[in-house]
Amino acid sequence: MLFSEMSLPATLQRALATRGYLESTPVQEAIVTGAHGARDLLVSSKTGSGKTIAFGLNVIPPMLNDAGLVATPPGAPRALIIAPTRELAQQVAREITWLGADAKLRVVTCVGGVDPRSEQRALFQGCHVVVGTPGRLVDHITRKALDTKNIHSVVLDEADEMLDMGFREELETILDAVPTERQILMFSATMPRETIALANRYTKDAVRVSAAQASAGHEDIETVVHVIAGQDRDRAVVNVLRQHEATSTLVFCGTRDGAAHLAATLIERGFSAVAFSGELSQPERQRALQSVRDGRTRVLVCTDVAARGLDLPAVGLVIHADPPADAAALQHRSGRTGRAGKKGTAVVLVPVHRLRQVERLFAVARLKTRPSPVPNAERIRELDAVRVLERLKGKIEALQPEDLTDTAALLALCTPEQLAALVLQGERSNLPDPESLDATERGNDPARAKKPTFAKKSADDLAGTAGDDRSVDGNADSVWFHVNIGRFQNADPKWLLPMICRRGAVEKRDIGRIVILDSETRFEIAPGRAEQFGKAASQLDEREPRVFIRRFDPSRAGSDEQPARRGPPPGPPPRQAPRYNRDATGPAGDAPPRRRPAGDGGEGVPKRKIRAR
Ligand code: ADP
Ligand code: MG
Secondary structure, X not given: OEHHHOOOOHHHHHHHHHHOOOEOOHHHHHHHHOOOOOOOEEEEEOOOOOHHHHHHHHHOHHHEOOOOOEOOOOEOOOEEEEOXXXXXXXXXXXXXXXXXXXXXXXXXXXXXOOOHHHHHHHXXXXXXXXXXXXXXXXXXXXXXXXXXXXOOEEEEEOHHHHHHOOOHHHHHHHHHHOOOOOEEEEEEOOOOHHHHHHHHHHOOOOEEEEEOOOOOOOOOEEEEEEEEOHHHHHHHHHHHHHHHOOOEEEEEOOOHHHHHHHHHHHHHHOOOEEEEOOOOOHHHXXXXXXXXXXXXXXXXXXXXXXXXXXXXXXEEEEEEOOOOOOXXXXXXXXXXXXXXXXXXXEEEEEEHXXXXXXXHHHHHOOOOOOOEOOOOHHHHHHHHHHHHHHHHHHHHHOOOHHHHXXXXXXXXHOOHHHHHHHHHHHHHOOOOOOOOOHHHHHOOOHHHOOOOOOOOOOHHHHHHHOOOOOOOOOOOOOEEEEEOOOHHHOOOHHHHHHHHHHXXXXXXXXXXXXXXXXXXXXEEEOHHHHHHHHHHHHOOEOOEOOOOEEEEOHHHHHOOXXXXXXXXXXXXXXXXXXXXXXXXXXXXXXXXXXXXXXXXXXXXXXXXXXXXX
């Protein structure tokens, strides 16, 4: 239904039309035409279906006069919108602000991580709508900065997530603080039992609105499942990124550590990636999101909580690097793409041992699983060959006569074949290398690997192991490290071994198995030496400023549910997570430039610095 056919205040109509929103989404239509008035609402509607404007269109009109302008000057707020994370609250506030701009609606945002005094000042100056996170809203209510006496609507956006995050008490405090004659609106893509229980306590004959079968999947999102060997997880992510070449991608990990680690790995591989999790400071989070919005960062590696509800318009691809915990998580993660009618792809990577669980979860979500193989390196190179030619064709067609003036000197220097080779080399040098997925292709079971031995080895022995034995496993007492040099950088135990010894101040006999992969080498360190090794080796060395050695947790490659990390990783990734952020988001950071990780030029163009091909 067109907005113009709805009975909406003229100022809101104008705001929607200016924005280019002519047709309402099903949930918006259900809310506006349902004429629910001031009744409580429990609304479920799929991700990206425009729930924010839907509640805006319910909450704002009662505050407006016949001319479509706010009926009262800014004062004690009339509506309260609660969202689980800062970013989501700010996103909602932006949306409500433009929607109400012509109506002269004043919106104040109250979120953690921001100076509360400036929020207090804004609240004292008065407003019509307050948007905030539960904790900060409670603070302002307790300090009497937020006057709740006029509140007639309370919106709980992503109500289920707020309960999951343990905000029950805060929500109850807020709901107890507002007048009893108020309307409560709960919005989410999923409405689990606990949310409905809270709703039952606080709402009166709430109307259930479910638009476009919230739980039946999402027709704009194509879901792909790849079954992998656990230890191939990072490499599978690389290949999936390379296969799709989406403008922006969200990659989901089960844990913060996992997200920081994967972001670091991707940066080393030459992707412009950034980790996005709750542990970043507020400015860092803002910068990370901004860098994705303006295209400098193409891969955001995040946790479930951090990304809940985020509306990043250009996300074409979502990768579940670790499988989602349940059907709701699947839906919310995948729902970051396919927004507002655009098409998107969600790729779920499933380690063999979790396939059954994921199949059950898909059954609950009413999605069909038909696992397909992850594209291997060869397949990616085939795709590259086609795409590189396509790109060059476009560039050739775009050439203007004046572009052809200075070419004679070069043509005199080389044959057309040589020239073509150079051009191809240039095109390919921007592409991170695809990875071999040998373990996955062989169907390796990570649980079957043998215990390490720390016998003295000759370089030749090690060379024999290299590249062959990929069954890096989660053996209880093996401590694995990794260095960002692999076969493509001509890794050879002959020089790698002395380097590892020098960087980590250990001897050759302290090094166990060595596994050389395409772009990295993993090696075992005797458990007794691991801690000291980690400390020493994570120091950067002037001689190899771009060689990073860091702890590698093979068990995590197989499962994201790994609270039992063996100590904090001593290497660069966690320490650098915010710095990656800085690197990808501009010069405002504080890290010495020497630490800029290989491959991130800071302008979002993937570059490989360590390359020997
Ligand atoms: P949800 O909360 O349901 O996940 P959002 O409210 O974040 O979805 O909306 C997703 C995106 O769709 C936003 O960028 C929003 O501005 C846009 N959008 C909302 N309603 C419409 C509409 N009627 N027409 C076009 N785009 C819309
Ligand atoms: Mg939303």
